[in-house]
Amino acid sequence: MTWDSLLVLGYYLFVTTVAIGILMENRNPMKTMGFIMVLYLIPIGGLIIYFLFGQNHRKRKLFSRKGIRDNEHIRTWELENISQVKSAEEVTKHFLQDKWKVVNSLFNSDRAVLTTQNTWRLLRNGEETFGALLEAIEQAEHHIHIEYYIVEDDGVGRQFRDALIEKAKSGVEVRFIYDDVGSMSLKRRFLRPMREAGIEVKPFMPVLFPLLTSRANYRDHRKVVIVDGKVGFTGGVNLSSRYTNVKSEGRYWRDTHLRLEGDAVKSLQMHFLLMWRFVNESAPQVSPDYFPDIEVDEITLVQVAASGPDSDWANILSAIFTAINTAQREILITTPYFIPNDEILFALQTAALSGIQVKIILPKKSDSRLVQAAMMSYVKEMLEAGVKVYLYEKGFIHAKTMVVDESLCTVGTSNMDYRSFDINFEINAFVYDNEMAKALKSDFKKDLESCSEITLERWDKRVLRRRVSESFARLVAPLL
Numbered sequence: 001m002t003w004d005s006l007l008v009l010g011y012y013l014f015v016t017t018v019a020i021g022i023l024m025e026n027r028n029p030m031k032t033m034g035f036i037m038v039l040y041l042i043p044i045g046g047l048i049i050y051f052l053f054g055q056n057h058r059k060r061k062l063f064s065r066k067g068i069r070d071n072e073h074i075r076t077w078e079l080e081n082i083s084q085v086k087s088a089e090e091v092t093k094h095f096l097q098d099k100w101k102v103v104n105s106l107f108n109s110d111r112a113v114l115t116t117q118n119t120w121r122l123l124r125n126g127e128e129t130f131g132a133l134l135e136a137i138e139q140a141e142h143h144i145h146i147e148y149y150i151v152e153d154d155g156v157g158r159q160f161r162d163a164l165i166e167k168a169k170s171g172v173e174v175r176f177i178y179d180d181v182g183s184m185s186l187k188r189r190f191l192r193p194m195r196e197a198g199i200e201v202k203p204f205m206p207v208l209f210p211l212l213t214s215r216a217n218y219r220d221h222r223k224v225v226i227v228d229g230k231v232g233f234t235g236g237v238n239l240s241s242r243y244t245n246v247k248s249e250g251r252y253w254r255d256t257h258l259r260l261e262g263d264a265v266k267s268l269q270m271h272f273l274l275m276w277r278f279v280n281e282s283a284p285q286v287s288p289d290y291f292p293d294i295e296v297d298e299i300t301l302v303q304v305a306a307s308g309p310d311s312d313w314a315n316i317l318s319a320i321f322t323a324i325n326t327a328q329r330e331i332l333i334t335t336p337y338f339i340p341n342d343e344i345l346f347a348l349q350t351a352a353l354s355g356i357q358v359k360i361i362l363p364k365k366s367d368s369r370l371v372q373a374a375m376m377s378y379v380k381e382m383l384e385a386g387v388k389v390y391l392y393e394k395g396f397i398h399a400k401t402m403v404v405d406e407s408l409c410t411v412g413t414s415n416m417d418y419r420s421f422d423i424n425f426e427i428n429a430f431v432y433d434n435e436m437a438k439a440l441k442s443d444f445k446k447d448l449e450s451c452s453e454i455t456l457e458r459w460d461k462r463v464l465r466r467r468v469s470e471s472f473a474r475l476v477a478p479l480l
Helices: 003-024 029-041 045-054 072-087 089-110 125-138 155-169 188-196 264-280 315-326 342-353 369-376 379-385 418-423 434-448 456-460 464-475
Strands: 118-124 143-148 173-179 200-204 223-227 231-235 252-254 256-262 301-307 330-334 357-363 388-392 395-397 401-404 408-412 426-432 451-454
Touching: 089 301, 089 315, 089 426, 118 125, 118 301, 118 434, 125 155, 125 223, 125 231, 125 252, 125 256, 143 155, 143 264, 155 173, 155 188, 173 264, 188 200, 200 264, 223 264, 231 264, 231 408, 231 426, 256 264, 256 408, 264 301, 264 426, 301 315, 315 342, 315 401, 315 408, 315 418, 315 426, 330 434, 342 357, 342 379, 357 395, 357 434, 369 464, 379 388, 379 456, 388 395, 401 434, 408 434, 451 456
Parallel strands: 143 173, 173 200, 252 395, 330 357, 357 388
Antiparallel strands: 118 256, 143 223, 223 231, 231 256, 301 426, 330 401, 388 451, 401 408, 408 426
């Protein structure tokens, strides 16, 4: 037997071993068959595709949450909130009605605590978001924790860097996590002054060639800021000048961010400390200063849900799926990337077919042609089920929000796509509040003024070339 024959035999023996491992995971039969076919039909390349995209990282969690959650301060806070909610469970259930299922889903899958004493403020676009963030940073007295997917070396990035340096020099603890792929523009000259000022700076999962791995790696897609354990932020706005909507920065970016004050901030804090433990291989000594007593008179029910390869379940996906299935009247969704899995697709279609008004706003022009083509491949089946689909024409809509029945809403970092639901690290605030739901609904209606509605008749008249390209793009949708 020649060396070539031995190499081929060795390769297929290895592939067979990998294929048996895939079978033993008992995943979706279509996915299982797809990856096995790729392994056998595309020599070498099939293995690369599988190891980049096919491994079940939810079963091979990147890090454990146990060490942080077992901390005395965090455990005490969780138990106190759980006790408070249980003591008023019947009242809360009556108030939330079917939405209580979402609360249970998040608690049972992620121990996401339902917090009650909170205030909120919606922030529209970068203009409002950056001002509120800088104001909170300026008022920091003990610590500032920041975690971002995209931080750019531009006017906004440098403004925040300088504000953090000033606070660090005044004695405030500053910890800063940035994703090494999303923030690939950050160089040593940007980060050096931060480190010299005493800021603890850590990249999330550094890579050698970020330009080649922008869609292959499991990334930290979160946007989180916590100040003194009292004020927290999350949403869609990254630290980049593109969000300022000045003409020199190009097209208009429509986004939504959320400012929280109250017990929900402690949930954000816990998830930041979990991530810090991973990127730093150790956590700071968790003191009461990170989980201070907060006096908030208002009652707003908020759950913070985080998901990623560190969680046992796809928590945000599960909560969104449950929320859709509890809808009685209306579902309003705004997302920049709509590449749903079968579960979300079927849930939305079923809701629309049952008479519930389902409306979705998507960008008319995405920041990726391939993603745009894949996204458009889902439009027809949405329209056929009675879902109303609108394309945002004013610029790029990057907000990630959902409103259900004017009683439940979510704002966060998760898109309606495979990567957000199953691959990236994401974080969303689920808010059970009529006033916030009405505010988001008002924003939705205002955004509709900059949209064009798609009709099934118009959609069927598209040129064949576009329909074919969209169908091909859909084949790789799980990888986008």
